[in-house]
Amino acid sequence: MLIVAVANxxxxxxxxxxxxxxxxxxxxxxxxTGLADLDRQQSARAWLDRRPTEAAPIADVDxxxxxxxxxxxLGKRLDRLVVDxxxxxxxDTVKDVVRQAETIVVPVLPSTFDEDGTLRFLKHLMKLKTVxxxxxxxxxxxxxxxxxxxxxxxxxxxxxxxxxPIAARLRDSQMYANAVAGGLTLFESGGVRAQPLRDExxxxxxxxxxxxxxxxx
Numbered sequence: 001m002l003i004v005a006v007a008n009x010x011x012x013x014x015x016x017x018x019x020x021x022x023x024x025x026x027x028x029x030x031x032x033t034g035l036a037d038l039d040r041q042q043s044a045r046a047w048l049d050r051r052p053t054e055a056a057p058i059a060d061v062d063x064x065x066x067x068x069x070x071x072x073x074l075g076k077r078l079d080r081l082v083v084d085x086x087x088x089x090x091x092d093t094v095k096d097v098v099r100q101a102e103t104i105v106v107p108v109l110p111s112t113f114d115e116d117g118t119l120r121f122l123k124h125l126m127k128l129k130t131v132x133x134x135x136x137x138x139x140x141x142x143x144x145x146x147x148x149x150x151x152x153x154x155x156x157x158x159x160x161x162x163x164x165p166i167a168a169r170l171r172d173s174q175m176y177a178n179a180v181a182g183g184l185t186l187f188e189s190g191g192v193r194a195q196p197l198r199d200e201x202x203x204x205x206x207x208x209x210x211x212x213x214x215x216x217x
Contacts, residue, residue: 001078002212005101007085007094009124010117014107014143016043017176019084022105024185025205027056031079034061038094039086050183063093099130102211105167105204107143110155122162138164139207144172168204173197 006019019035026033035058037044048060061081083097098104104125108118122138125131131138140159145152159166175197179189186194 001076001081002103002208003081003083003097003101004103004105004208005083005085005097006105006107007083007098007121008106008108008118009087009121010108010114011087013109013114013117014141014170015039016047016084017180018105018107018141018143019044019082020047020180021185021187021201022204022208023058023080023082024056024187025201026080026082027058028187030056032059032077033057034059034078034081036061036063036081036083036097038063038097039084040088044084047180047183050181052183055184055188063097095128098125099128103137103139103208104131105139105141106164107141108155108159109144110142110146110149110151112154115155115158137207137211139167139204140164141204142166142169145169146172165207167207168201170200171197 004022006015006022008015016037016039023033023035033056035044035048037048037060045060048058051058059078061078063083083101085094085097088094106118106121108114125138140162142152142155142159145155156166175186175190175194179186179194182189186197190197
């Protein structure tokens with residue numbers, strides 16, 4: 001099972017949008033996919049509740065370290081597990097998820113506040129031995145980017161100065177909000193107009209596929 005944790009201690013950076021789109025992508029491919037929502041607001045779980053019955057199925061996964069419900073305890077029930085992590089990264093469940101995840105996807109918005117928050121999050125991550133020794137991949141998603149703006153250029157320079165790759169650059173679009181309102185994603189709605197936005201996810205999916213083989217060993 002491939003475990004993908006979507007995390008950043010900076011709130012409002014688009015973790016739930018990224019997590020739901022990743023889960024939908026895997027489900028549409030026919031993979032047994034689970035989505036775990038560890039955030040206090042439970043936005044991903046609410047999205048699952050709105051999801052149409054005819055849409056590709058995504059399991060609502062409950063993770064609780066104290067009760068023995070950890071990612072690895074799911075065994076062979078799932079092919080992919082996407083975890084929407086909360087901003088507070090001190091809980092044992094979140095730490096356990098980050099340790100076990102093959103890839104940690106970090107969404108970042110084009111703002112100085114997000115850059116500062118991301119730096120603090122990376123310092124936190126580097127305290128985990130699995131990340132520090134590069135046994136866990138960390139990758140950035142530049143989120144809600146508006147091309148040819150100073151904010152976008154500043155974010156690009158900021159992320160380029162860090163040691164982890166930028167796997168995707170996602171444009172700011174109301175089409176995301178319209179899709180998730182109905183429990184869907186841009187991979188299931190938006191028609192031809194949404195195709196350029198869908199294409200922006202391709203590098204991230206390619207990177208995640210590279211993590212599949214290590215996940216089986």
